[in-house]
Amino acid sequence: MSGGDHTAAQAAPGQGVASRPGPGPAVSWLGQRLRLRVPKGLGRGVVSGIPLGWLLVFFLLPFAVVLKISLADTAIAMPPYTALLDWDGEAVATLQLNFGKYLFLLEDTLYLAAYAGSLKVAAVSTLFCLLIGYPMALFIARQPAERRPLWLALVILPFWTSLLLRVYAWIGLLQHNGVINNILISLGIIDQPLVMMQTDFAVYLGVVYTYLPFMVLPLYATLEKLDDTLLEAAADLGSAPWKAFLTVTLPLSRPGMVAGSMLVFIPAVGEFVIPALMGGPDTLMIGRVLWDEFFNNRDWPMASAVAVVMMVVLVIPVMLLRNGQNKTAEHG
């Protein structure tokens, strides 16, 4: 930048203001282009400032409020929590921090079990999404270019339809007198209906089903960009296709695998709809616990503490995944 300004300043006296690129054309022309590349000043500030301001107020600030309320105590009032700062009319304000909710979180094994349960469901589901989604993404990437949009549309279409209705569709299939049980009984394979709904199995199925498109799309985006000549070279050198896949395709698709896993794992940890509709009473997931604390117990500080701890729990996997992504970027 400074080099550009320098040449521009040099050129100015001889050239006049509205001059075209003059002597030392390449340098001065480049300098002009660099300076003109983006609209500067007020316009830029407004363009970046509006979305930034919106997100600061409606995305970042809310988390500060959550943190604050998690340190309050429950009160029978509207809103149902105590104030942290008390003004007693004088210049003396007392700050009341209450860590009781966090202590309770750590003491009550229900919460710990719910966190562990959520992490387990999210991890296992991510793995299954990867196992099911990888062949799909690879298949689409190997289709002729003009047919890929159609297959992609088939992946995206369920994502565009309501999550709630897709979960609901599974209930019709899995329930006691549901389609699967009816078919199996009429074929004589079983004589008693299988219990599939309100089990952990149903929750895993629902999560894998719901988040599968989020795994396929980033995987496809990576696989599509892979250089086919690498595979051809491997084959020419006598490598079996599965070996070429393991040594070439799989390692090179790591960014897509990481991105897809992140898009599945993180929201799955906080999933509420699927455990609420498909899980049993003993399916413990933290999203459901938070919901119940808020809507059923009306314990806003407790719900806030649950949310804060959930974010802390999520920080570690997010950092790990991000590190993995950066490393692959460096290698690539």
Next chain:
Amino acid sequence: MMRRRSTSLKVLALTGFAFLYLPIVTMVVLSFNESRLVTVWSGFSPKWYGELLQDDQILGAAAISLKIAFISASLAVVLGTLAGFALSRFNKFRGKVALTGMVSAPLVMPEVITGLALLLLFVAMEGLLGWPKGRGVVTLIISHVTFCMAYVAVVVQSRLADMDGVIEEAALDLGARPWRVFVDITLPMIAPALVSGWLLSFTVSFDDLVISAFVSGPGYSTLPMVIFSKVRLGVSPEVNALATMMIVVVGIGVVLFTWNAARLHRMRQREERAAAAGL
């Protein structure tokens, strides 16, 4: 060379697709089932569609959801485009790191957290500023815009990354005002991204249950909230009919959009080839 493996790959992939579509197809078929016992087939009948169209609760909720989705998607396109443009075209600006981090965070943030956080913010704001008054349309729209603009920003950003800034730079070199360049050149070029961003925002907003449940007030039940309470009571054939209608509308939209995108893609390729041949 690839062929030997491709059969097993094809089988695996098609199984995956079957998994995606099995419940959807079942639901569409069952929506025409005459029996109230949803899963026992007793004959073809479109009667549940008739019942659906007379259900005032569902129709009212659908109207609220459509209105909120329309307004939210439109606002999200404006904010998301500004964010995407700033992130991909401005080299450095104050808060770039913050904007980069915050703009995509709502995409992965668990919805229960976002919903709770927004509600607590609205309650605190009402206590301090007296606005927004209670929970309803305004709080729903603000919340939906916040997570929808993330989708728009991502789509716009990737579209802008695909285009180098050569044409915009040329216009700026020729003395066009930055604003004119944006309106006359950038905007038409990213128009497809704006359309898909809007559609994506619309459906995401229309579908949202968890965040809406937190930030909406009495009397403002969105369609997903009504469906959720119905499904909790048990499977209902009416919901099958509703789901089928939504899938048909979305399906037609996606097919048209994909077809159009493919057509534009082919046209662009042809033009590029022609241009390359001309050189």
